[in-house]
Amino acid sequence: GQNIDQPTEMTATEGAIVQINCTYQTSGFNGLFWYQQHAGEAPTFLSYNVLDGLEEKGRFSSFLSRSKGYSYLLLKELQMKDSASYLCAVSDSNYQLIWGAGTKLIIKP
Amino acid sequence: GAVVSQHPSRVICKSGTSVKIECRSLDFQATTMFWYRQFPKQSLMLMATSNEGSKATYEQGVEKDKFLINHASLTLSTLTVTSAHPEDSSFYICSATKLPGLAGGPENTQYFGPGTRLTVL
Numbered sequence: 001g002q003n004i005d006q007p008t009e010m011t012a013t014e015g016a017i018v019q020i021n022c023t024y025q026t027s028g029f030n031g032l033f034w035y036q037q038h039a040g041e042a043p044t045f046l047s048y049n050v051l052d053g054l055e056e057k058g059r060f061s062s063f064l065s066r067s068k069g070y071s072y073l074l075l076k077e078l079q080m081k082d083s084a085s086y087l088c089a090v091s092d093s094n095y096q097l098i099w100g101a102g103t104k105l106i107i108k109p
Numbered sequence: 110g111a112v113v114s115q116h117p118s119r120v121i122c123k124s125g126t127s128v129k130i131e132c133r134s135l136d137f138q139a140t141t142m143f144w145y146r147q148f149p150k151q152s153l154m155l156m157a158t159s160n161e162g163s164k165a166t167y168e169q170g171v172e173k174d175k176f177l178i179n180h181a182s183l184t185l186s187t188l189t190v191t192s193a194h195p196e197d198s199s200f201y202i203c204s205a206t207k208l209p210g211l212a213g214g215p216e217n218t219q220y221f222g223p224g225t226r227l228t229v230l
Binding site for chain 1: 151153200204218220222223
């Protein structure tokens with residue numbers, strides 16, 4: 001079967017760095033997406049990786065290793081507004097998106 | 110830009126009634142739109158894929174006669190929950206892609222609407 005694994009919840013301190021991991025097992029691979037979802041709101045797009053390596057966008061970076069079925073989202077200089085759920089989604093061989101359950105990130109002052 | 114709106118944002122209805130939710134792409138043409146449902150603390154569950162001018166494709170286990178989807182134009186798709194019951198209470202989210210067809214294709218990012226919280230009494 002197809003499976004996306006993410007930690008359920010993580011806690012970090014304002015100003016610090018946090019890494020949210022995502023491992024996947026899918027039938028084929030056509031890219032991996034990270035979305036941010038604040039409570040009661042719809043997801044917003046953060047990043048897309050299809051090749052191995054690190055993609056940096058300001059305070060957020062996303063890494064992919066296709067051979068390991070692994071990705072992480074790195075958030076630097078954490079701000080209180082970064083408190084949200086972070087969703088990992090993988091596009092499979094049919095270009096269907098398989099969603100992880102999300103990681104709830106709690107930022108403490 | 111890529112803005113998607115949904116209306117209403119919140120609706121409370123009695124059991125047995127029907128509820129229509131609208132999803133609009135405001136500044137781009139969306140050949141394909143997607144409808145999701147999300148229960149508390151759970152991931153997004155794709156309900157159906159909607160292409161302009163054709164019948165929606167429903168995911169396994171989703172009743173097409175209960176969740177009616179109409180994609181009448183390149184900027185509007187509607188989801189009607191017919192004969193709603195308390196177990197249909199959920200957060201319904203639509204998304205749209207700028208490119209046709211493949212939701213997870215290269216660079217084919219999904220842009221989400223703000224969601225509609227449905228409560229059926």
